Amino acid sequence: MNTITQNAADHVSIEQTLNRWSQAVSDKDLPRIGEHYSSDVLAFDAVGQLQFKGRDAYMAHWQACMATCPGPTLFDMQQLHVELGQDLGFGHFLCHCGGTNEQGEMQSSWLRVSQGYRKQNGQWLIAHEHFSLPFDMLTGQTAFNLQP
8 A cells, every 4th residue: 555644643543444445345335334434425436327325325326336247346456655644644556347147257356446435433444436448439448458
């Protein structure tokens, strides 16, 4: 993890938060995933609606996404960069994300992820999240095959 912060305790805290969040996603543990978001999170995901307002709406979307991949999940954060202030921060990373389909085949692609963090009651939470996939402007086709 490449983290820039003035406070070593915040550095450790955000690293632990993101590791727990990533593991919860890999485990498909929706309650644990939800613990990492602020109640007023605003999320822009690569699939589904234009935006999700609030943790409940976003968790319903997470549940629907996970239902499309019945088998094991791949969720690997790479090239993470985080900057933190006193109670606000941001981060970005590439995420190799996918799941096993009904035939047992892994279907995955690389996503771009940006997050905004807010420290509430001493805990870093994700207050904004944006997952995106690059696409070809001429064809409108999503670029699933790109590699970092």
